[in-house]
Amino acid sequence: MSDKRRRRVPRQVREQQIIDMAVQVFAKRGYHPASVDEIAELAGISKPMVYLYLDSKEGLFLACLRREAERLATAFQKAARGVGSPEMRLWAGLSAFFAYVTEHRDSWVVLHRQTSELSEAITEEVARARRAVMAEVAGLVRDGIAEAAGPVRPGDEEADFVAHVLVGAADSLTDWMERHPGETPDRVARRLMNMVWVGMRNVLGGELWEPPEPPHAPEGPEAPDAPHAPDVPGPPSVEG
Amino acid sequence: MSDKRRRRVPRQVREQQIIDMAVQVFAKRGYHPASVDEIAELAGISKPMVYLYLDSKEGLFLACLRREAERLATAFQKAARGVGSPEMRLWAGLSAFFAYVTEHRDSWVVLHRQTSELSEAITEEVARARRAVMAEVAGLVRDGIAEAAGPVRPGDEEADFVAHVLVGAADSLTDWMERHPGETPDRVARRLMNMVWVGMRNVLGGELWEPPEPPHAPEGPEAPDAPHAPDVPGPPSVEG
DNA sequence: CTCACTTCTTACTTAGGAGTAAGTTTACTG
DNA sequence: CAGTAAACTTACTCCTAAGTAAGAAGTGAG
Numbered sequence: 001m002s003d004k005r006r007r008r009v010p011r012q013v014r015e016q017q018i019i020d021m022a023v024q025v026f027a028k029r030g031y032h033p034a035s036v037d038e039i040a041e042l043a044g045i046s047k048p049m050v051y052l053y054l055d056s057k058e059g060l061f062l063a064c065l066r067r068e069a070e071r072l073a074t075a076f077q078k079a080a081r082g083v084g085s086p087e088m089r090l091w092a093g094l095s096a097f098f099a100y101v102t103e104h105r106d107s108w109v110v111l112h113r114q115t116s117e118l119s120e121a122i123t124e125e126v127a128r129a130r131r132a133v134m135a136e137v138a139g140l141v142r143d144g145i146a147e148a149a150g151p152v153r154p155g156d157e158e159a160d161f162v163a164h165v166l167v168g169a170a171d172s173l174t175d176w177m178e179r180h181p182g183e184t185p186d187r188v189a190r191r192l193m194n195m196v197w198v199g200m201r202n203v204l205g206g207e208l209w210e211p212p213e214p215p216h217a218p219e220g221p222e223a224p225d226a227p228h229a230p231d232v233p234g235p236p237s238v239e240g
Numbered sequence: 241m242s243d244k245r246r247r248r249v250p251r252q253v254r255e256q257q258i259i260d261m262a263v264q265v266f267a268k269r270g271y272h273p274a275s276v277d278e279i280a281e282l283a284g285i286s287k288p289m290v291y292l293y294l295d296s297k298e299g300l301f302l303a304c305l306r307r308e309a310e311r312l313a314t315a316f317q318k319a320a321r322g323v324g325s326p327e328m329r330l331w332a333g334l335s336a337f338f339a340y341v342t343e344h345r346d347s348w349v350v351l352h353r354q355t356s357e358l359s360e361a362i363t364e365e366v367a368r369a370r371r372a373v374m375a376e377v378a379g380l381v382r383d384g385i386a387e388a389a390g391p392v393r394p395g396d397e398e399a400d401f402v403a404h405v406l407v408g409a410a411d412s413l414t415d416w417m418e419r420h421p422g423e424t425p426d427r428v429a430r431r432l433m434n435m436v437w438v439g440m441r442n443v444l445g446g447e448l449w450e451p452p453e454p455p456h457a458p459e460g461p462e463a464p465d466a467p468h469a470p471d472v473p474g475p476p477s478v479e480g
Numbered sequence: 481c482t483c484a485c486t487t488c489t490t491a492c493t494t495a496g497g498a499g500t501a502a503g504t505t506t507a508c509t510g
Numbered sequence: 511c512a513g514t515a516a517a518c519t520t521a522c523t524c525c526t527a528a529g530t531a532a533g534a535a536g537t538g539a540g
Contacts, residue, residue, distance in 0.1 A: 008487055008488075008537080009487080010487090011486080012390045013268055014487085018506085023496090027376075029358060030357075031272075031358055031362075032271075032272035032273070032357065033272070035526085035527060035528090036527080036528070036529085037527075037528095038440065045487095045488075045489095046488065046489055046491095047528090047529085048485080048488080048489075048490095048530075048531095049489090050398070050487060051528090051529065051530080052487090056528085056529080057528070057529090058362060058526095060362060061358070061362055061367055062361065062362060065362065065365045065366065065406055066365070069365075069369040072375075073369075073372065073373070076373075076376070077376075080380070089380055089384075090377070090381070090384060090406075090433070091429055091430070091433050093376075093377075093380070093424050093431060094385040094406075094410065094433070095411060095426050095427040095429040097427030097429075098413070098414075098426075098427075098428050098429055099413050099426075102417065102425055108414065111369070112411065112414075113392065113501080117270075117271060117272065117357055118271055118301070119298055121272075121298060121503090122298060122301055124527085125305045125309075126305065126351070127308070127450070129305070129309040129313075129351065130344055132313065133316075136313075136316070136317075136320075136333075137330070137333075137395070138331070140320065140329055140330045144329075144330060146301050146343065148414065150252075153421070157420070158362040159339070160416065161413070161416060161431060162435065164317045164409070164412045164413050164415065164416040165409040165412065165413065165432065165435060165436075166330075166334070167411020167412055167512095168408040168409040168410070169404070169405040169406075169408040169412075170334060170337060170353065170408070170412065171339070171408050171411070171412065171472055172405065172407055172408020172409075172411065173338070173401070173405065173408065174338075174341055174348065174352075176400065176401060176404040177338065177406065180301050180397070185335050185336075185337075185338030185342055186335050186338075188338050188530060189334040189337075189338055190331070191401060192334060192405065193330070193331050193334070194439060195405060195436060195439035195440060196405075196435060196436065197439070198438050199406075199434060199435030199436050199437070199438055199439050200435060217300050226486080233313065236388045237400040240398060244481070248505090248506060248516085248517055248518075249517080250508075250516090250517090251516080251517080254517085269484090275496085275497060276497080276499090277496090277497075277498095285517095285518075285519095286506080287498090287499085287516070287518080287519095288501095288518080288519075288520095289517075289518065291499065292517090292518090296498085297497095297498070297499090306520055338517090362504080378508075477492085
């Protein structure tokens with residue numbers, strides 16, 4: 001804006017700028033519809049620079065993946081380290097994960113849902129199908145809990161939460177099953193029920209799991225309220 | 241095979257053949273890298289036919305999505321209907337889901353992971369990152385359980401199962417959070433812990449959830465052993 | 481100043497694939 | 511055996527976007 005002529009910038013810095021913009025564009029458009037020209041322009045640079053520094057479109061995307069995966073992993077690990085019991089560490093890690101993907105939505109989209117590659121109509125179709133499944137599962141959850149525990153009065157929001165857990169877990173277990181051909185769907189479903197059924201009642205009753213007393217550290221130096229979440233780690237300081 | 245010259249075939253049938261092949265190709269290559277020419281050729285037909293019947297590449301893909309989503313939903317619903325309590329219905333539905341995606345992998349890939357759109361190297365990178373996360377979470381799970389419940393001896397396979405549930409649920413809750421901006425990551429993480437922590441012990445102890453006695457149906461007409469899972473519904477008989 | 485090195489640009493080439501115009505063959509119908 | 515409608519083909523057009531060749535301009539060292 002202020003500087004009319006574009007300042008020359010050392011390679012390391014320019015690379016990060018390119019990756020910054022690439023993450024945005026890949027998140028918005030998806031891999032194939034994203035054009036290197038657009039990324040270059042947003043980075044205030046011309047296309048051949050991108051090829052000089054990152055080799056190819058694929059190289060560029062790989063660089064994005066690596067950097068963003070590293071940042072997310074770091075956020076998780078940093079949070080999970082330090083606190084005492086594994087239970088606490090897991091909780092802190094999860095919390096940091098959710099915080100990170102909230103802050104850095106683009107990053108998450110690039111790492112995860114490459115569905116945005118598809119056109120509006122197609123994305124909508126996918127979303128609609130998923131929503132239908134969620135609604136169905138949430139309904140079952142609500143009925144089941146109402147029947148089992150009488151007075152709990154599951155709210156819609158909470159049943160929806162449980163439905164997301166179930167559907168997400170089911171998605172993910174699909175991969176797990178590929179590496180365990182001996183397992184039958186029946187057994188997998190039983191295991192999932194086993195793992196989740198009791199907890200559903202708690203969640204739907206509005207209970208919140210509370211971190212237990214840290215067994216080895218009698219009093220922590222941390223603030224008593226928020227665990228670690230707000231201090232989302234910034235990028236591991238790449239720019240000089 | 242036997243007929244040398246290509247037999248003419250009515251539109252309804254040909255459409256289904258095209259969609260059959262499209263599902264395969266989209267699953268293998270992903271949306272953009274898939275070429276309509278290839279799909280047409282596999283369907284034993286030339287490209288303009290595809291455009292005549294399905295309008296566009298997008299229309300073709302939408303047709304695939306609709307048909308496959310419908311089949312999967314039907315599989316779930318058919319299984320969930322009939323059995324008594326919601327708990328049972330949920331279990332039967334999950335079981336049918338896992339059975340369906342095992343049988344119809346292409347279908348699932350098209351509905352779910354459009355990541356195969358990306359090149360070999362990129363897919364590998366994504367898979368690697370995910371595996372790393374899984375390993376980390378599985379480690380925490382193992383430690384946590386070992387500490388909490390002394391003698392349970394969580395096997396690698398079981399810890400891995402729990403890790404998949406957690407990571408998949410976390411993935412999915414990302415979407416849920418978007419529609420609940422008031423929720424903090426901290427609260428979401430607590431809820432997830434609440435829902436899952438107790439169940440982890442059971443799963444890692446090797447326990448399997450057993451379907452309870454159906455409260456309203458004293459004796460079902462079904463076979464007592466398998467619920468509904470093996471009778472995966474075939475396509476809802478589209479071809480005339 | 482000038483040599484050498486890095487940053488950066490303009491202006492291409494090229495390939496692949498979506499979509500179409502126009503015509504051809506098969507098969508049923510009276 | 512027409513005649514007609516549906517099934518089907520060949521042979522294109524055209525556009526987008528990846529990737530590159532060749533050189534210009536800023537920058538620091540002697």
